[in-house]
Amino acid sequence: MTIIQCQALSKVYTVSDKASGLKGTLDHFWRRKYRQIPAVQDVSFEIRPGEVVGFLGPNGAGKTTTLKMLTGLIHPTAGHLTVAGQIPYQRRPSFLKQITLVMGQKQQLIWDLPAWDSLRINAAVYELSERECLQRVGELAEMLDLGDKLRQPVRKLSLGERMKAELLAALLHRPQILFLDEPTLGLDVNAQMSVRAFLKTYNEHFQATILLTSHYMADITALCERVLLIHQGELIYDGQLDDLLDKFSPYRQVKLELNQSVPASELQQFGDIEAVQERDVRLIVRREHLTETVSKILAQLDVCDLTITDPPIEEVIGRVFLSLDQTHAASQ
Numbered sequence: 001m002t003i004i005q006c007q008a009l010s011k012v013y014t015v016s017d018k019a020s021g022l023k024g025t026l027d028h029f030w031r032r033k034y035r036q037i038p039a040v041q042d043v044s045f046e047i048r049p050g051e052v053v054g055f056l057g058p059n060g061a062g063k064t065t066t067l068k069m070l071t072g073l074i075h076p077t078a079g080h081l082t083v084a085g086q087i088p089y090q091r092r093p094s095f096l097k098q099i100t101l102v103m104g105q106k107q108q109l110i111w112d113l114p115a116w117d118s119l120r121i122n123a124a125v126y127e128l129s130e131r132e133c134l135q136r137v138g139e140l141a142e143m144l145d146l147g148d149k150l151r152q153p154v155r156k157l158s159l160g161e162r163m164k165a166e167l168l169a170a171l172l173h174r175p176q177i178l179f180l181d182e183p184t185l186g187l188d189v190n191a192q193m194s195v196r197a198f199l200k201t202y203n204e205h206f207q208a209t210i211l212l213t214s215h216y217m218a219d220i221t222a223l224c225e226r227v228l229l230i231h232q233g234e235l236i237y238d239g240q241l242d243d244l245l246d247k248f249s250p251y252r253q254v255k256l257e258l259n260q261s262v263p264a265s266e267l268q269q270f271g272d273i274e275a276v277q278e279r280d281v282r283l284i285v286r287r288e289h290l291t292e293t294v295s296k297i298l299a300q301l302d303v304c305d306l307t308i309t310d311p312p313i314e315e316v317i318g319r320v321f322l323s324l325d326q327t328h329a330a331s332q
């Protein structure tokens with residue numbers, strides 16, 4: 001069973017460029033030239049109810065455009081998509097009641113009024129009774145640890161509190177499908193963690209489906225087992241985050257603190273030597289040989305301390321996109 005289904009989805013924006021100055025303005029008026037920007041090309045994927053999926057890609061890859069198509073804000077140029085069994089761009093009320101779109105860089109709460117006032121407007125839009133509104137705001141405010149912050153003008157809230165209040169407003173109608181575009185953008189580490197914890201709880205509590213973009217890999221690792229990678233409008237990976245790491249980073253770093261120094265010629269048998277500084281050694285070992293290599297190291301060397309680390313995920317994904325850019329540049 002799927003709740004989101006995209007088949008060969010594409011979006012091409014048509015823009016007209018205008019040169020500066022009077023000549024540019026006149027040319028723009030009389031001989032307007034149009035240019036096409038293929039933002040999303042032939043993207044297909046399916047998402048099951050209750051899944052939390054990370055949507056990753058460099059700037060300009062097509063993430064926001066895809067989210068806008070999935071929420072019905074823009075029409076696809078080609079392809080077929082259904083969300084909760086409906087066609088998003090028809091924007092039927094029964095569809096809108098099931099989804100929400102939160103954009104980290106946009107706000108819906110009215111700046112000079114307490115968040116409560118905006119929440120009442122949302123409650124009216126979604127036809128919630130006073131009792132339902134009070135009950136839901138109370139429940140979500142508790143989950144978000146917002147306390148009495150909803151009675152303060154929005155402009156007086158910290159960025160983290162404002163983002164939480166935005167989430168509350170976006171979830172008041174209890175949507176089943178959440179499209180989140182950079183929901184932790186600009187937040188400090190603590191606020192990021194509490195937004196993440198809230199999303200996890202919301203997903204578990206309401207079995208909600210979440211499609212999330214974020215440039216903070218901690219959001220993705222904390223919330224998403226599955227990721228979609230998009231690059232220059234094309235979907236280049238759809239699968240488990242762990243498999244992605246295995247595929248693109250088949251190595252681990254093994255750090256050793258030895259009780260006595262060992263010549264490099266002897267260390268080579270365990271893996272590639274990244275660095276040796278007296279009794280501190282860093283080795284690079286293939287994942288599939290890790291257990292066997294660590295056992296050999298412990299049996300043959302006088303080890304005081306041993307740590308195994310994965311390369312940072314940012315680095316792995318950055319490497320994937322970099323290699324695609326290089327392939328693309330070489331083919332041109």
Ligand SMILES: Nc1ncnc2c1ncn2[C@@H]1O[C@H](COP(=O)(O)OP(=O)(O)OP(=O)(O)O)[C@@H](O)[C@H]1O
Nearest residue numbers: 013015037039057058059060061062063064065066
């Ligand atoms: N309204 C628009 N008109 C014309 N081109 C657009 C429009 N919106 C986006 N684009 C272009 O489409 C491409 C994809 O943009 P999009 O905003 O979907 O990327 P993104 O992956 O969300 O990037 P970011 O991470 O920077 O937000 C870019 O080349 C962008 O310049």
